Amino acid sequence: MKRTVGVQASILTLLMASSLAVSLVIAADTSQERAVKYILATVQAFRTVYSKAIVEHVQKGGVRPSENWHKDDHAIMLNAQFVKAAGAELKDFELGLIGLTPIYKFNLPKTQAEADALKKMMASPDFKVLTFADGNQFKGLAADHAIVQACVDCHNSHPSSPRKDFKQGDLMGAIVVRINNK
Template identity: 35%
Template sequence: MKGTGFCTGLVVGIVATVLLSQGTMSAASKEAGTAPCLPADMVADYVHSVIQADREFYSTDIVERMQLRGIVFAAENWRETSRLPLPAQFLLESGRLVAQQRNGIRFRLISNWAINKTNRPATDFERAGLTEILINPDRPHTGVTTEGGRPVFQALYPDKALSQTCVSCHNAHPNSPKKDFKPHDVMGGILLTLPLPR
């Protein structure tokens, strides 16, 4: 009987604490006149963690696994053949689909050694960021820039070679300007752009 009373008290205490904390947060946000907001760098970290998890899973558990078993292979011309998109193409296509949603969020790969020249850095922020993430590969290069007169938050995260398959493909590609990548090398960056309120 004592155990039941304790459990009941614990549940009531937890529920009361949750309700009280929600009421306090609601009152605080009403006093301030605005809803609580997350900082842009925190939102960028959250979005990047999802992108990175998808990228790692696709690269290692789909592409590499299927190729090792001889089931299906990844290729640049995946649209014309019965092959998988390369991991970089998977990320770029995902970014294209996200950009179509018109919520202002965008992401793409950039690199000083991009095989496709359209994926080379195009702005001073991108060039500085690629240099910075080579020096400090454990944190993103971030800043507020403008696009079309509107402020945006940008974060450039290091894009590391996830597998030997990535390394081999880049090192062997005839259009690759760098042919000595090793696993876990920074090959470029994932550029994430978030709209900011005016």
């Protein structure tokens, strides 16, 4: 009898310990997911302000966004370059832009899980943001659609672009955030 109680008690302790461990893991995942979603929302907000307020405003004064902006005093960076330049300033996590048919190969998804997530977004407009664990990182993707014709025109006519048939509204790629698991 005593032995049965002892065994039951240790099973109970084991169960409690493992459920605590599981809830800690879930809590950790949830906070990573929230962090990634907040970062994506912030990047999208800054990018919108850059495109709508800054780019539109300077165009009235004859300044245009251009890929080779650094060689031209009357040009500013493209919004994709703005996001990537901000990403280059970050030390604790990665921020970038990816596409399945990117202008430059260095903007391809870095892993199969990223490619799969992008394909999932491609297949359904319901997936605007996707978050997932991938190796020793936790990642988030925010869908990047051709909201204006200029996105389509530039990508379709860019000499390095492998895809020439984008239409307005198409998914062109995604903003990606990669944070390291502790």
